[in-house]
Amino acid sequence: MKKFKILFFVIIILILGIGIKNVFFKSKEKNDDPVVFNLGINYNTLDPHLFTEMISAQVDSSIYEGLLRLDKKGNYIGGVAESFTENNNKMTFKIRKNAKWSDGSKITANDFVFAFRRVLNPKTAARFSEMLFPIKNAEKYYNGKANVNELGVKAIDDNNLEIEFEHPVAYFKYILTLPITAPIKEEFYKAHEKTFAVNLDSFLFNGPYKITKLSDGETLLEKNENYWNVKNIKIPKIKYIVSSDFHAVDNLIENGEIDISRVENYNLEKYRKDKTLNSFLIGKLWYLDYNLNNKFLKNQKLRQAISMAIDRDVNIKKIKNNDGSIAARSVIGNQISGYSKKYREEYPDNNYINDKDSKLAKKLYDEALKELGVKELELGLLAGNSDPEILEIQHIQEELRVKLGLKTKITVVSLKERLNMTRSEKYDIVLNTWSPKYDDATTYFDRWKTKDNKNASSWQKQKYDLLVDEIYKMPKSAERDKKINEAEKILIDDAVIAPIYFAIENTYTNPKIHGIVRREITGITDFTYAYIK
Template identity: 30%
Template sequence: MAKRWKLYTASTLALTLALAGCSSTGNSGDSASKEGGEGSDEKKVLNLSAASDIPTMDSSLATDQVSFYIMNQTQEGLYRLGEDDKAVDGIAEGEPEVSEDSKKYTFKLREDAKWSNGDPVTAKDFEYGWKRTLDPETASEYGYIMYDIKNAEAVNTGKKKVDELGIKAVDDYTLEVELEKPLPYFKELLTFATFYPLNEKYVEEQGDKFGTTEEKTLYNGPFELTDWETESKFKLVPNEEYWDKEAVKLDEVNFQVVKDPQTAINLYETGKIDIVGLSAEHVDNYKEDPNFNTELRTSTFFMRFNQNDEIMANKNVRLAINKAIDKEKYVQSNLNNGSIAFDKLTPKEFVKGPDEKDYVEGVKSELSYDLEGAKEAWEKAKKELGKDKIEIELLTYDSETSKTDAEYFQAQLQKNLDGLSLKIKQQPFKQKLALESKGDYQLSFAGWGPDYPDPMTFVDLFVTDGAHNQMEWSNSEFDKLVKDAKGELADKPEERWAAMQEAENILLEDAAIMPMYQAGAAYLQQPYIKNYQRHKFGADMTFKHVDIEGKE
């Protein structure tokens, strides 16, 4: 929902409702009330809503929560996430053979895996897919996630040839991968969409249209995408060529793009969708409902300051904005869904360090609500900029909840910072991501969800010239700490942990971003939905084992 919560947000930037699946989109098909239980001849149909259309189905180009979420249902890598977020067999069978230095992996692939067109899924598909992603000509924003593979960074930056990448199809069903350093969470990392295989012949035939429509996409996972109508609806149906198709219980998953929370609730109340995310004004009305649920997610939301802009480049401007918004009031009044006000980048209750303490315990932040401090920093900023009046534009998503949130930020900043005028620019999800990638904004509301179980999935977002930095912030000490944590400290867990924490401290001390909150989710889910797996990292949900039982 990385999944950037992701660009959630993967991701990642993110969806405003931090519930990629709970506000997951659903087509309101007329089969919504016809699912049967065990032994029934009726179709088993799951109907959902989504807050956004799918930006792309090209695993080399995807950067957002929605794309990763849908690709997790329709594609499969060497492994996929199972219960408790553990990597389970996908196209790979069993445990890989690992060298003594833990840097060389040999995977045996199952011979019964096929693409939806009947072609076998082979080791060559993985070699082609990974090389395509890292080829500089592909311009993949997510190529950096592969930098643990030998020569990946050098290939991606044009310093080495693509053929020098540390991946080799030994034969059709044996894949050899070499790493730069040992990586304890490598199997879990391989569940992420960027590591999916690609059918070379098919992709090359589609050219730049690959992944843009259902007809221009090939599938090797539990489901296929169909009925994809831009900004309207899409559907998943079982992939008859999937090697484990007997495990798939659902006959259809229908999605309808719904950007208004009340509309989504109306669809739920009339039985046209089975899960619905609740916005703040609806939580109190439903908290006694037996189908009501809340959870704290591992995604965080924040403001990006584009330092290519003279105003945003001023640290006192960033400090003033950071301290001028009452985040506690915001999460209680605007969200009211289990989200918590948060002053850091990496979420709490995500990962523990070598000392078994929560990673965030070692991160410091002075970016909490402080009205006096905000006014003081603002006056300094105006003097430094030689301006009495300052106008800033806030880029955000185009949903109704995003509008309400932006209006709250606008009211707080204009009230608390004398001379500030905040304009709101709402954009559809895909267009917003594009503007951020181009650096065409001043202030942007964004979010991120983890792609793998390690703090680095958050921390390295902001290295100089990083694909997801997108705000021209640069700090050499921060860069060195991240580089060390990825390199020479790889086998020194305590020192590596401390380096990541110190890097995050630098980011926050400079007020490079404005942390806002760690996302919660309040939602209603029908009790007849069984085995609906939610994940803390990677794709937000998995439908492979979902079943419909006991629906009347």
């Protein structure tokens, strides 16, 4: 009997031991699993200076870091820079002693000098190079009217960097948190120039994470052990995937295969009930972009008629299913604070576009046809191939058919192809989007500011361009906000575009993930303070 008792206890201990071991290893394995983040659509590039959309910026913000970053509350704090001072038109930055590249080498002030020069070199073709134009002689250098040594970016020594500006720039600290100002190590870049930020071995990271696996549709990140603040990074791995089929995304969430993803309105109520839904506006504008070189769309009345024919409130209700998106009758989103911190409240846009008077829209359309010398028109509508975009462009097509009698032909393509077709002007009207990159109205105005003489004859841009140039150089003030509104009204009154809505971002987040910070302006998800519980 005694032997049986001993055997019984041995068996119990073994069972408990196996159980404890399984729990331990399952827990460990679970902690080693990456946070799976669905980007929705793929990024175009991971070169921090060449990003063209915020999908790239999301990944870039994980693997690169500039001089400054934002804390939990959106305040500016040191990134690679330990501290900084502002004196009139100069900013001076002290580089952290423990700021290193992922190969263990020290980050120096010269890495920023080289990076800024690269962005402003027109051969680089950086999409947002104008973000650095406030720097002294930056625009002149970009246009070949100043040499590189005249650029107002100077390494005082390895640990101190000076940036001099043409004039005070209230928003430039925000620019210094974006990938466009990430440093690049000159020696590494020149050794990998042809494949820089393309192949896995042609990356050099300085952010919280580094890429350890790079394949089509999947990018695996792990903590960068050489990051200066690595001890406070609690999420060990992030896996970025790409799935644009949001019905499938819901299923992947249900199966526990996705931890974070934008979601469409198929299961929003379920996510709200489960308290796994985060909804936030980031100022992303969806709008109809007219090809102003099209011989018909040069006619202002035609553009105005098209804009007025689309009932934005109906679009929000029927197509967006009241998902929280906001009807847009202006260009600037609510997130832009302005001098008053409440720009949109100071300048409400309710009456900027009369989209309730379909008779007036038809009258303008008929007048446009008469001026153009035609009895009827057929125009092309270009859109992305995601489910939401297809529904939206079909709704717009029907609005134009019923209210104006305008015939349209829809073409849907991938995001990459849509961007290529738009830039090469292979479209009549495109359903487009523009996201603010920093907290200032100029982040929208950049989109329609003349960068060369192209289209100068199709839309009188001189007044707009001069006004925007003046706004750039003004410090924040009530007078500046007034001029911002004037510039905004030019775009609307001349019907340069037809704003449709400001999109809400509905995002599912696994409830075990805490401390994520989402940036109100860019929509970037920041994992710096995140942890799993």
